[in-house]
Every structure is written in structure tokens, then in C-alpha cells.
Amino acid sequence: MKLLWAIIFSACFSSLTAQNFFDPQITTLLNPALKPFYFGVASGDPQQSQVIIWTKVWSDAEQTIPVKWEIATDTAMQNIVGRGEVKTTSASAYTVKVLVKDLQPGTTYFYRFQTRTVYSPIGRTKTAPVQTRHLRFAVVSCCNYEHGYFNAYRLIANRNDVDAVIHLGDYIYEYGNRPNKKHPNVRDHIPNHEILNLNDYRTRYAQYRLDPDLQEAHRLHPFITVWDDHEFANDSYKEGAKNHQSDEGNWEERKAIAKKAYFEWMPITDNAEESVVRKLNYGNLAELYMLDTRIEERCVQLINVFDTLRSCTTRTILGRKQTDWLIAGIDSSSARWKLIGNQVVFSELDAHSLGKSRAFNTDAWDGYPEERKEILDSFYRHDVKNVIILTGDIHLSWAFDLVQEPKNKKRYNAKTGQGVIGAEFVTPSVSSNGIGEKFPRGFANLVGLVLKRKTTNPHLRFQNLVDHGFVMLDLNEDRVNATWHLLNTVRKRDLKASSKDSWSTKYNANKLVKEK
Numbered sequence: 001m002k003l004l005w006a007i008i009f010s011a012c013f014s015s016l017t018a019q020n021f022f023d024p025q026i027t028t029l030l031n032p033a034l035k036p037f038y039f040g041v042a043s044g045d046p047q048q049s050q051v052i053i054w055t056k057v058w059s060d061a062e063q064t065i066p067v068k069w070e071i072a073t074d075t076a077m078q079n080i081v082g083r084g085e086v087k088t089t090s091a092s093a094y095t096v097k098v099l100v101k102d103l104q105p106g107t108t109y110f111y112r113f114q115t116r117t118v119y120s121p122i123g124r125t126k127t128a129p130v131q132t133r134h135l136r137f138a139v140v141s142c143c144n145y146e147h148g149y150f151n152a153y154r155l156i157a158n159r160n161d162v163d164a165v166i167h168l169g170d171y172i173y174e175y176g177n178r179p180n181k182k183h184p185n186v187r188d189h190i191p192n193h194e195i196l197n198l199n200d201y202r203t204r205y206a207q208y209r210l211d212p213d214l215q216e217a218h219r220l221h222p223f224i225t226v227w228d229d230h231e232f233a234n235d236s237y238k239e240g241a242k243n244h245q246s247d248e249g250n251w252e253e254r255k256a257i258a259k260k261a262y263f264e265w266m267p268i269t270d271n272a273e274e275s276v277v278r279k280l281n282y283g284n285l286a287e288l289y290m291l292d293t294r295i296e297e298r299c300v301q302l303i304n305v306f307d308t309l310r311s312c313t314t315r316t317i318l319g320r321k322q323t324d325w326l327i328a329g330i331d332s333s334s335a336r337w338k339l340i341g342n343q344v345v346f347s348e349l350d351a352h353s354l355g356k357s358r359a360f361n362t363d364a365w366d367g368y369p370e371e372r373k374e375i376l377d378s379f380y381r382h383d384v385k386n387v388i389i390l391t392g393d394i395h396l397s398w399a400f401d402l403v404q405e406p407k408n409k410k411r412y413n414a415k416t417g418q419g420v421i422g423a424e425f426v427t428p429s430v431s432s433n434g435i436g437e438k439f440p441r442g443f444a445n446l447v448g449l450v451l452k453r454k455t456t457n458p459h460l461r462f463q464n465l466v467d468h469g470f471v472m473l474d475l476n477e478d479r480v481n482a483t484w485h486l487l488n489t490v491r492k493r494d495l496k497a498s499s500k501d502s503w504s505t506k507y508n509a510n511k512l513v514k515e516k
């Protein structure tokens, strides 16, 4: 890996200095009032005694920049409980990431950075609790900048009751400008071509991070993030991606570049493996397992749903190490709720009614059924319940009773909830086009109803295929509730949203019930 980086760095930096690693169009988006902290501040991976804080400084010359940081318990930054100084250089695109330690659990903190005499905006963050009776997470995914405004991020930023934002990936999209006649884009990507090299990926993150709604969500809440495919290229897997062609360079190099940019720009814990797989401990009430179903070990997706390889036990989406880690962790967990942050739909979904060739989504866990079976077998064998899977990727809203063999009446009774060991909540896209943009709304609604038929998918309890927004997940000792906040529009800045779709699962009973 070190040799690979030497090659990439010499190619990227030999003739470049300062901020020249961005496409020059980025400067048109800068707010002069924020100089040199144009990209705001962010925090992430909250634990009981530590949290990551992040910023980026703008430098007009190639140099080493000292950056001071401080963290306090008050908004006036008077009761300082930690401070320090770090240095940043062009090697990290002048991003700054600090792991702040020795904090108190379940506590709100305020932090800021300083270069010379200039302060950054003050950020707010919160550590994870040891003992708590209540948690609330905003769950988001799929945020295509061209397709819409980030109204969902602004709604989340406006709330004061969020412990953390769980981001399930597609934080950026790799495409260039892709004009859409039917649904014209509301704004254009920078650069205007598909991102391939390190400068491209950095520019794309810079553009997204200059969106004021995303920037404010980062400033006010800690994020817990994983990547999906578009942080690399569409429908990616370990050894390639549908949207990576041989004339676009070496996949391993592109993957390494995309990972480097991700770790530079996201407030995520750095680690030698550059892995996003990790567990976050929310005390007695919840544990959160963040998965990588994309890059770490996933086998190539099957093109043909009838391919007999589908049931091959060697086909993997997590890989042996991650599967063992997940099973061992959840089987032995003493947390009341076991949350899994996951990219692609876990539950079985029979889509035969949409045409034989679309019977299953081979990009989701349905393309890797043997590994799913191994995980569920273990949960049932160890009498594990209260598992909540959080899913993004597919740009629609679904709620499933978490069951094995949903059409086997001996194993699952939709009325009584027999056989249910948890729930899967699928969050809609923040802005990315979905079925609602592809087809007239009435037709999309019809597709949703066909999929939800009891004879087809009895465990699918709620569906909305057309709206954008996010899920607010609310946990206490007795139940987990998911409320879908579905936006009026993403085609303009508009904060109107419906929150009438709200489903709960009770502790140990688990069957999903609609809230009135």
C-alpha cells in the first residue's frame, strides 16, 4: 500500500501546490465570511469518553499550518475541558482530524479551531452515554447533489434532540454532469466529469461540504458514517464496479484514492486497515454495528437472477472475518437493542411480480442468500431478538419484520408476530432520484402496493417508493420507533415534510405496529 501511495502522490503533487488540487470552480462556492474555514466543522464516532472533531483550512501557499483546537461544555467557550494544537499540510488536503479524549459520557460539548487569530464556527457534539433511557438517531443515505437540495440535512440540523446522525453511504456520487431531460438537475456537479483521480474525489467532497445545509448538520451533530458504492463507483464490489471500465485506470488505485479522500473528509476514526467496520457502544440501551457490504470482501454481483451461483456458499457480501465479528458480537451482546448500520436491503424481497428477470435484487443481500442465512440461523439458534437493521442505498422507504423465510407459515405469522426477531428500516434518499422520478407517481405507488401484497412479501409492513427524506429512530427500554420524515420537494429549498408514517417494535415482541 505504501508503494501505491508513493506512485499516486508523485503523480498528483509533482506540479501542484496549495489548493490547486481542487477544480478552480470550487472557489465560486466559497463564502468569504468563513475564510479560512470555508468547509465548516464536523464531529463523529462519538464514544463514551471521546469523539473525533474535524475541520479544513484553506491555504493559498504550500506550507505546514498549525491549527489550535479547544472543547468546552458551554457555547461561550469559557469552561474549556480540552485543548491542543495539530499541524496540517497538503498531504491531507489541509484537513484536520483530532481524536479528543477524556470526555464525560452522555454529555454535549462545543468545540472550535483556530489558525493565527481566526476562529472557526463553533461546533456542537455529544458523547455516547453509559446509562440512558432514551436515544434518538437521524438515519440518512443517498444524497445526490445534482438531483436535489439537502432539505433533509437542514431539518436534522434544526433539531436539538439528536444523539447522532447515522449516515449509510452515497454521501457523494461519482458521476459527472448527467443532464436529465425528464427531471432536470437542480444543480451541477464539480468537476463536470466522472471523478477518477485524487483531485477529482477531493473536489467532489469539497463541493458537497460547501452545501450550507450539509455543513450545518455536521456542525450541530456528530455523524457515524459508512460508505456505500458511490463513494467509489456505482455497484462496486471488492474487485471492481459496474461503473468502472478498464480505460478508467486500475481499480485498486481508484479504490485507494477514494478511501483516502473519504478518510480525509469524514469525521471517522482513522485506522491502519482503512476500514469502516466498527462497533459503537451506546451503553445499556444500544450497540451499533457499522458494516461494509461493498468494498471489504463483496463478490461480484450476479447479472442473471437465475444463476445457480446465487446459492453458492462461497459467495460473500461481508467476508468471513466481518461475518464472524458480527455474529459473535450480536450473539453475545447485552445491549437492549442491537442496531446494524448496513448499506443494502437485508430482508428477502420477492419482486417476481415486476418481471421474472427482476425477481431479486442481486446487488442487495438477496444476491448473497447463504451468508444471510448463516447470520439469521445464528440469531435464531442463540435466541437473539431486538435486532434493528438500518438500510440505505435503494432510494425508497420500507419497513420489514425481520424474519427468516417470510413465506413459510410455520416460521412466520404476520398477525401474531411469531418468528419475528427485529425489524429492518430502509431510509429514503436525501435527494437522489428514485422510482418516483422514473415513473409517474401513481404508477410508482402501484408498484409499491404490488410488492407489499401479503402473498408476495408478508413481512413488508410499510412502503413508500416516491418521497425523499430521512428516518428518525427513537429508542427507549420498551420499544424502538422509526418515523419517516418525507419531504414535499427537493427541487427547491423547502422544509415542509410529513411525519405520519411511524412504526414501532416492542422489546422482545418485535412485530411492527403502526403508530396512530
Ligand SMILES: [Fe+2]
Binding pocket: 141, 142, 143, 170, 230, 393, 394, 395, 432
Ligand atoms: Fe444511492
